[in-house]
Amino acid sequence: MSNTTQSKRNRTIGLAVVGIVFSMVALAYASVPLYRIFCQVTGYGGTPQITESGPTTAMSQRKIKVRFNADVNSSLDWKFKPYEHEMEVHLGETALATYSAENDGKETVTGTAIFNVTPLKAAPYFNKVECFCFSEQTLAAGETADMPVSFFVDPEILEDPNTQEVRTITLSYTFYRAKSDS
Known part of the structure; x- marks a missing residue:
C-alpha cells in the first residue's frame, strides 16, 4: 500500500472517528430535553x-x-x-x-x-x-x-x-x- 493510499485511509478513519465522537456528544447533550419531551407526551416516568x-x-x-x-x-x-x-x-x-x-x-x-x-x-x-x-x-x-x-x-x-x-x-x-x- 502506498503512502498516499495509507494517508487517505487514515484521514477517512480519523474523520469517521471524529464524526462518531461528535455525534455521541450531541446525543448526550440532547438526551435530557428529548427525554423530558418524551415523558410529557407519553406520561412516562410519572x-x-x-x-x-x-x-x-x-x-x-x-x-x-x-x-x-x-x-x-x-x-x-x-x-x-x-x-x-x-x-x-x-x-x-x-x-x-x-x-x-x-x-x-x-x-x-x-x-x-x-x-x-x-x-x-x-x-x-x-x-x-x-x-x-x-x-x-x-x-x-x-x-x-x-x-x-x-x-x-x-x-x-x-x-x-x-x-x-x-x-x-x-x-x-x-x-x-x-x-x-x-
Whole structure:
C-alpha cells in the first residue's frame, strides 16, 4: 500500500472517528430535553399531562383520592407543605389544591418545583391546568407564599385496563434551588 493510499485511509478513519465522537456528544447533550419531551407526551416516568383548560363539571360520579406530598432539597432553606394532605375529586372535575412555601433563609432565593405522579400508570390521566411548578418561584427572606395547583383526573382512566384498580393518586413536588439562582 502506498503512502498516499495509507494517508487517505487514515484521514477517512480519523474523520469517521471524529464524526462518531461528535455525534455521541450531541446525543448526550440532547438526551435530557428529548427525554423530558418524551415523558410529557407519553406520561412516562410519572409525568402528568398539562392542559390549557379543564372541565368545569364532573364527567363521572366516581371519585378518586388524590394525595399531596411536598419535599425540599437540602440546597434550599424553605419550608414547603400542602394545606390539605388529600382530597377526593370526581373524575373529570377540576379541583384546586394549595401548597405553602416559606423562605427560612436570610436572603432572597429562587426555587423551582419538580413534580411527579404515582402510580406511574396514572400519570397520563392526571392533567394540570395551572401550577406554580410551571415557573420559578422567588421568596424574600422570611416570606411565605401560597402556591396553587389546578388539576383534573381524566375519566378515561376508567377505560384503561391497566388502571382499573387505581383508587389513589399521589402528586408529589420537590423544590430545588433554581439554576438561575446558583
